[in-house]
Amino acid sequence: MTVLSEPIETVDLETRLLIVDDDPGIRELTAAFLVDHGYVVDVAEDAAAMRAALVQQAYALIVLDVMMPGEDGLSVLRSLDRATAPPVIILSVIGEEVDRIVGLEMGADDYIAKPANPRELLARIRSVLRRNQPRPETIASAPVAASASWVRPYLRFAGWRLDPLGRQLFDPDDVIINLSDGEFRLLIVLVEHARRVLTRDFLLDQSRGANAEHFDRAIDVQISRLRRKLQRSDGRGGDDLVRTVRNEGYMFTADVERR
Template sequence: MLQLADPADQMDLATRLLVVDDDPGIRELTAGFLAAHGYQVDTAADGAEMRAKLARETYALIVLDVMMPGEDGLSILRSLDRAASPAVIILSVIGEEVDRIVGLEMGADDYLAKPANPRELLARIRSVLRRHAERSGAERPVAARPAEPVRAYLRFAGWRLDPMARQLLDSDEVVINLSDGEFRLLMTLVEHPRRVLTRDFLLDHSRGQDAEHFDRAIDVQVSRLRRKLQRSDGPKGTLGGDEMIRTVRNEGYMFTCDVAR
């Protein structure tokens, strides 16, 4: 008896994907699994390699890791022309709501927390490609790339943190200059308010799992961030930096403010 091919598998055979992840093991395992299901799969270790491959090949979809050293996945996503670039599924080891909201607002087509089940990733890829196929090559809808997207701000103690623009603003809308490490550290603290966070946790989530692990590194970063939250011309009547980021002896740090999204 003649067995008809699954329509999803027929679509897979004509589809080229790009997997972007700094971890070579995850890169190759993901690519191998997707290739076994009929996709043509290329890989890239960072944003520069991804852009070089985009210049040479045409891809239907990019699987993009968020937490990468140097240029992270959200920065890479922001740099893409979403009207002309492939569909994007972002993966994040943190799996926090803020990452998901920001990624989707920046034009990602779907979001999946790591470690991702390979079969769920396959199902998400097929779903995204099916939606694109149903548009019959039409231009991506305006809703997928709004001119002025709704911003997901985080507010605490008179301050406003803008994850999309990667900015911290005081009550007078003055931008406080933060280094990339300081911004990542503040995001990690704000996403886990009123919880004791160990130094290892803060290192893993603010600098990546490949960061050099030593207590003094995170202590220095916390000290710098406290000073910037301690500005004399900052929001009046609010907690100072030392009070907002409290040291918990022998354990780590706690962000003491309530956070509104």
């Protein structure tokens, strides 16, 4: 692994990135561009180097190339523990839409076509990092106990409990359900707009940002994954909570309380 900047123990984790690409030219140029824009950047040439870097350092985000010799990017993505791994932006060859869809199914947080425009990649990175920060309006709306101590807010629906700040979902039996970052953001959008029909474009804009490339299959894939995660042992949940509205989009059907 080549390190483009000296490790700084006190660096804010939100600024440390890992670029994984087998092409040394792309790897170094991309990293240099991001360093110029204030990030601390490490690079890895393959899956083995990436895993070694993750053992040694915590990262705010990984930029991961799909087409690499040996173990490819999708295989690497599949092996990550999405409950603890940093957000991942995958790079796929222009026109290879299947890579993007499969990447989303495996929990990628965004995707960009290669060759990537550095400024577009920078915008995508900033967007993903912003989406992973606690929402100020959620913090501001948290209830305050009589003792003036802060009380953690939850969004509750149909026996489920969603923690926007801790980024956790608890099922009716109080078991934590692991969600990818993309699934979590999509669920937040659905829950905060409960009982309303939401178009695919709206869901894409709200959960992935205005810079996200729009194609309907991306949201359909995420909805399918989310429904499986919301399925209870008795068979209820999933399709009941997220309803398909033909020719329009999706609706979250449960009543939601913030408490």
